[in-house]
Structure formats: C-alpha cells, structure tokens
Amino acid sequence: MTAFWTEADYDDHELVQLVRDSKSGLTAIIALHSTHLGPGAGGTRFWHYAEPKAAMRDALRLSRGMSYKNAMAGLPMGGGKAVILADADRTKTPEMLAAFGNAVESLGGKYVTAEDVGISEADMVAVSQHTQYVSGLPVAEGEAGGDPGPFTAMGIYHGIKAAVHHKLGKPGVSGVHIAIQGTGSVGGGVARLLAKDGAKLILSDIQEDRAAALASELDAKSVAPDAIMSTACDVFSPNALGAILDEEGIARLDCAIVAGGANNQLARAKHGALLAERGILYAPDYVINAGGIISVTLEFLCRQHGDPCDINEVRKRIALIPGRLEEIWQESERTGISSDVVADRMAQKLIGR
Ligand code: NAD
Numbered sequence: 001m002t003a004f005w006t007e008a009d010y011d012d013h014e015l016v017q018l019v020r021d022s023k024s025g026l027t028a029i030i031a032l033h034s035t036h037l038g039p040g041a042g043g044t045r046f047w048h049y050a051e052p053k054a055a056m057r058d059a060l061r062l063s064r065g066m067s068y069k070n071a072m073a074g075l076p077m078g079g080g081k082a083v084i085l086a087d088a089d090r091t092k093t094p095e096m097l098a099a100f101g102n103a104v105e106s107l108g109g110k111y112v113t114a115e116d117v118g119i120s121e122a123d124m125v126a127v128s129q130h131t132q133y134v135s136g137l138p139v140a141e142g143e144a145g146g147d148p149g150p151f152t153a154m155g156i157y158h159g160i161k162a163a164v165h166h167k168l169g170k171p172g173v174s175g176v177h178i179a180i181q182g183t184g185s186v187g188g189g190v191a192r193l194l195a196k197d198g199a200k201l202i203l204s205d206i207q208e209d210r211a212a213a214l215a216s217e218l219d220a221k222s223v224a225p226d227a228i229m230s231t232a233c234d235v236f237s238p239n240a241l242g243a244i245l246d247e248e249g250i251a252r253l254d255c256a257i258v259a260g261g262a263n264n265q266l267a268r269a270k271h272g273a274l275l276a277e278r279g280i281l282y283a284p285d286y287v288i289n290a291g292g293i294i295s296v297t298l299e300f301l302c303r304q305h306g307d308p309c310d311i312n313e314v315r316k317r318i319a320l321i322p323g324r325l326e327e328i329w330q331e332s333e334r335t336g337i338s339s340d341v342v343a344d345r346m347a348q349k350l351i352g353r
Contacts, residue, residue, distance in 0.1 A: 009060040019103040024095035029055055031063035032111055033079040036351045039109055040080025041297055042066035043116030048086040059083045068347035069286035075297045080111040097123055101130025109133050114296045121147060135300035144309040145299025148292025153189025155291030155321045156261045159283050160235055162322030163257045166329055167281040174198035179233040182240025183211045186261040191218060204228035230254055243267040250274050259283035272340030283325055284343035291318045
C-alpha cells in the first residue's frame with residue numbers, strides 16, 4: 001500500500017484527522033492544509049462517497065483550495081475543510097452533528113467550520129452548540145454573515161464584469177451573452193444580478209424546471225443540461241459541478257471567457273493551459289468565488305470580538321475581487337503562463353510555500 005503522504009492530492013497538509021464516533025455513527029475527516037495566515041477556515045461537506053478514498057481526496061483538495069482562496073482574498077485565515085461521510089440514505093442526526101462539533105472544538109481553534117454542500121444553516125446552529133469555532137450562523141438584518149451564497153454571487157458578478165472589460169473591451173454586460181450552468185444559490189444569484197444590467201442570459205440546470213422558471217422570470221433562455229457547455233456565448237459561467245473543464249469539456253466550449261463559482265473547475269492542472277491555448281480567458285475559481293468566505297470570515301471575526309458585522313465592509317472586500325483578477329490576467333499575459341498557474345503561484349507565496 002502506498003503511504004498516505006505520497007498520495008497525489010497530499011500537499012504537505014499540516015493535519016489530517018479521522019473522526020470516528022461509534023455512538024452517533026459519525027465518520028468524518030478534518031484536513032488542515034495551512035495555518036500560515038491564521039486558523040484553517042473552510043466549510044463542512046456532508047456527502048455519500050462511493051469509497052472512503054474519494055472522501056479523503058475531497059478533504060485534501062478542498063482544504064488546499066481554501067488555503068489559496070483565503071490567502072488571495074486577503075483574509076487572515078488558513079485553509080481547512082471537513083467532510084462527513086454520509087451513508088447511502090444520507091442519515092444526519094443531532095448526535096452526529098454534536099460529535100462533529102466536539103471534534104472541531106477539540107482542535108482548539110485551529111479549524112473554523114461553516115456550511116458546504118449538504119450542510120444547512122440549521123445544521124451549523126446545531127454544531128455551534130458544541131464549538132465556538134463555527135461561522136455561517138443566522139445574523140440580524142443588515143449584518144454580514146449567514147448564507148454565503150448571495151455574497152459568492154456578488155463577487156462572481158463583479159468578476160464577470162471585469163473579464164468582459166478585459167477580454168472584450170466592453171464597459172458593462174449589457175447585450176453580452178452569458179451561459180450559466182447551475183441555477184442554484186450561486187448561479188441563480190449571478191443570473192439575477194446580470195439580468196439587471198441587461199445581459200443576454202442562457203440558463204441550464206439538471207433540475208430543468210428550476211432553470212426554466214428563472215429564465216421566464218428574467219426574460220432569458222434555458223437549454224438542456226447537456227447543451228450548455230457548447231452554447232455559443234461570450235461568457236460561460238460554471239456554477240454547478242467541479243472538474244467540468246477536461247479535454248472534452250474544453251473542446252466543446254464556444255465562448256471567449258470562463259468565469260463562474262463552481263469549485264475545482266479544472267479537471268487537472270494542465271487544463272488551464274489548454275483553455276489559454278484556445279484563447280479563452282479564465283477567471284481562477286477560488287479567486288472569483290471568494291465572496292462567501294469573505295462574509296463568513298468577517299462574521300466569525302466580529303463574533304469573536306463581540307461586535308456586529310458591518311455588511312458594507314464585506315461589500316468593500318468583495319469589490320476587490322476584480323482588481324485581483326486583473327492582476328492575474330496581466331501577469332499571465334506578460335509571462336505567457338496560464339492564469340490558473342499564476343494564481344496558484346501568488347497564493348503559494350502568500351502562504352509561505
Ligand atoms: P446549489 O446546490 O444551491 O446549486 C447547484 C445547482 O446546480 C443546483 O440547482 C443543481 O441542480 C445544479 N446542477 C448540478 N449538476 C448540474 C449539471 N450537471 N448541470 C447543470 N446544473 C447542475 O449550490 P451552490 O451553493 O449554488 O453552489 C454551486 C457551486 O458553487 C458549487 O460547486 C459550490 O461548491 C460552489 N461554491 C459555492 C459557494 C457558496 O457560497 N454557496 C461558495 C463558493 C463556491
């Protein structure tokens with residue numbers, strides 16, 4: 001058997017903890033990639049994995065992604081992630097969430113958790129009964145924090161406008177054709193913001209009625225899930241799944257820009273170069289989708305100090321995302337290195353690697 005630390009996805013992670021609580025049936029992995037800039041921050045995923053190896057891969061890759069994302073967002077946080085291995089029925093009990101909260105607490109603040117796929121705000125409230133190192137909790141009207149989705153969408157909206165300006169020389173998105181894959185919390189929010197500015201939207205979701213309902217609300221078009229990646233457009237915005245940009249996916253694209261919120265869009269590192277070869281401008285996912293973690297982090301830091309969290313501070317920080325993307329694209333054009341690699345190198349430098 002290969003040693004765990006020679007696995008391809010192991011990247012000098014500081015800590016990888018297996019959490020087992022036989023009483024509640026909890027099995028979880030908490031991975032801390034780097035605490036160079038502060039406590040490792042990143043959400044908890046609740047997912048049924050076909051094999052435990054896939055859960056480990058997720059924890060390793062996602063926690064490294066959080067190190068990069070937090071560093072590039074200028075947050076005083078490192079990168080961490082937790083995955084809870086759900087059974088096939090996705091049974092989730094208060095006892096499991098309590099055991100998970102205890103495990104987070106036992107790390108003494110090295111890891112700060114929040115929502116991710118499969119974990120709701122109510123779940124985080126339950127976890128918060130057992131640990132103080134938690135964020136994404138309900139907040140009062142006008143305060144930052146809570147559901148990160150709308151803040152993520154806001155950052156992507158700003159990022160798409162920056163990409164349209166950079167690549168197409170247009171001052172705004174009015175009349176620009178934008179294909180959106182996934183119309184959930186993030187994709188739906190992005191679509192609504194772009195529609196207000198007069199963008200021509202093409203929407204798609206595997207829940208086809210969801211995309212169709214939003215299309216009718218926004219006077220947009222909707223297409224079948226398997227047609228969205230080859231739709232002719234200016235911007236393709238992935239807001240559903242990761243790993244969609246492989247050889248086959250990239251060959252199908254008919255756009256000038258890829259800019260969206262899905263995590264880990266590139267199937268492999270080499271696919272960033274493939275996009276660049278095709279002349280497609282790519283907004284590195286963890287840079288453009290940092291709006292949610294900015295909100296969640298400020299919420300956490302404010303709560304620790306017992307202060308209310310000013311939503312304008314969150315908006316101000318989200319408004320810095322376009323400038324970061326611009327810096328990456330300029331460096332990429334200057335050096336001929338693809339934008340994903342430029343971003344990775346900037347992030348690695350920030351976390352002292
Ligand atoms: P969500 O569950 O609210 O929405 C996802 C949508 O994508 C759903 O409507 C789902 O039906 C659809 N979908 C799934 N597979 C699809 C496919 N093959 N084609 C088209 N649609 C498909 O999730 P979300 O919070 O909007 O997150 C979307 C993506 O953004 C995820 O990759 C997530 O990791 C990433 N992300 C989310 C946040 C956040 O704040 N919520 C932050 C950063 C990154």
